[in-house]
Amino acid sequence: MSANQALIAYTLRLADNALILAQRMVELVAAEPELEEELANANFALDFIGQARMFYTYAGELEGQGRSEDDFAFMRDEREFGNLLLLEQPNGHFGDALVRQFLFEAFYLHLLEALMRCSDQRLCEIAARAIKEVKYHFRHSSHWLVRLGDGTELSHNRAQTSLDDAWRYTGEMFTADEIDTAMQENFDGPGLASIHELWRRDIATVVVEATLQLPDDQWMASGGKQGRHSEHLGFLLAEMQYLQRSFPGATW
Amino acid sequence: MSKQEWPLYEVFVRSKAGLSHRHAGSVHAPDDQMALDHARDAYTRRSEGVSLWVVRSDSIVASDPAETSAFFEPAKDKIYRHPTFYEIPDGVKNL
Numbered sequence: 001m002s003a004n005q006a007l008i009a010y011t012l013r014l015a016d017n018a019l020i021l022a023q024r025m026v027e028l029v030a031a032e033p034e035l036e037e038e039l040a041n042a043n044f045a046l047d048f049i050g051q052a053r054m055f056y057t058y059a060g061e062l063e064g065q066g067r068s069e070d071d072f073a074f075m076r077d078e079r080e081f082g083n084l085l086l087l088e089q090p091n092g093h094f095g096d097a098l099v100r101q102f103l104f105e106a107f108y109l110h111l112l113e114a115l116m117r118c119s120d121q122r123l124c125e126i127a128a129r130a131i132k133e134v135k136y137h138f139r140h141s142s143h144w145l146v147r148l149g150d151g152t153e154l155s156h157n158r159a160q161t162s163l164d165d166a167w168r169y170t171g172e173m174f175t176a177d178e179i180d181t182a183m184q185e186n187f188d189g190p191g192l193a194s195i196h197e198l199w200r201r202d203i204a205t206v207v208v209e210a211t212l213q214l215p216d217d218q219w220m221a222s223g224g225k226q227g228r229h230s231e232h233l234g235f236l237l238a239e240m241q242y243l244q245r246s247f248p249g250a251t252w
Numbered sequence: 253m254s255k256q257e258w259p260l261y262e263v264f265v266r267s268k269a270g271l272s273h274r275h276a277g278s279v280h281a282p283d284d285q286m287a288l289d290h291a292r293d294a295y296t297r298r299s300e301g302v303s304l305w306v307v308r309s310d311s312i313v314a315s316d317p318a319e320t321s322a323f324f325e326p327a328k329d330k331i332y333r334h335p336t337f338y339e340i341p342d343g344v345k346n347l
Contacts, residue, residue, distance in 0.1 A: 036279050036290035043297055140289055147282060
């Protein structure tokens with residue numbers, strides 16, 4: 001695999017993470033328990049869609065075959081998506097969705113920080129723009145986790161279960177494959193081992209404040225980055241892609 | 253299960269450095285810190301501000317509408333308290 005191919009694949013993974021998470025969050029629009037949280041969630045989803053657009057557009061330019069952001073989002077199949085398994089998991093209840101945001105954003109924050117120092121100018125710029133949004137997202141999800149964990153007995157137990165359930169999807173974030181390695185070697189990309197340490201430190205601080213327990217390390221699911229997804233992604237894509245598949249090029 | 257409403261907070265936004273905070277509206281929130289988050293998400297999403305204040309609505313002491321006449325009307329016939337007899341120099345914008 002050439003350096004350029006690795007860069008395209010890597011950029012698409014970043015785009016897929018942002019898009020798939022955004023699509024899950026969009027499912028919660030008009031379903032949040034409070035108006036204020038409704039606004040926050042919709043804003044955050046739009047932040048992620050904006051990031052996905054920048055990454056897809058750049059991947060299309062790198063590839064040079066005229067594929068647009070929409071082609072990547074709507075005309076690829078499940079196996080071609082490289083998003084993390086964590087992000088495609090169904091929303092569940094408020095605590096489940098929140099823990100998913102929290103675990104991913106703690107990782108994404110450090111990933112973007114590392115990308116700001118990589119040798120690819122464009123990725124640096126996109127990361128510099130995205131990190132401001134994600135810093136606030138993480139602050140928000142951390143605040144919520146503390147309130148759920150350190151809230152009532154019911155909210156504490158539910159938050160702990162959400163954390164335990166999501167934990168098996170966190171290993172994949174830090175397991176480097178050939179694309180991660182190529183990105184690191186050729187473009188001074190993020191080192192996943194050091195991000196793992198920072199991530200652990202950051203989430204441990206919040207989890208302790210939330211009076212919750214960090215789950216023990218256990219068997220970790222993997223494959224999302226390589227396109228081997230859980231059964232949930234197909235349904236998500238079916239809903240998201242339906243219109244463009246039925247009416248290619250439709251606009252309004 | 254009866255639903256307990258979150259307390260109400262009043263939101264004040266400073267639109268740019270040097271200007272004062274102005275009342276923008278209100279949000280519900282479970283506590284002070286979340287009130288700030290909610291105010292940010294509800295009232296500054298179109299870059300309306302550079303600084304935010306939130307305060308519990310029940311911490312605000314308000315004048316009584318029944319006392320409006322005693323409170324405010326005595327000022328009405330005292331035009332000499334208004335600085336309207338000065339000429340404003342050209343080029344002064346924020347006066």
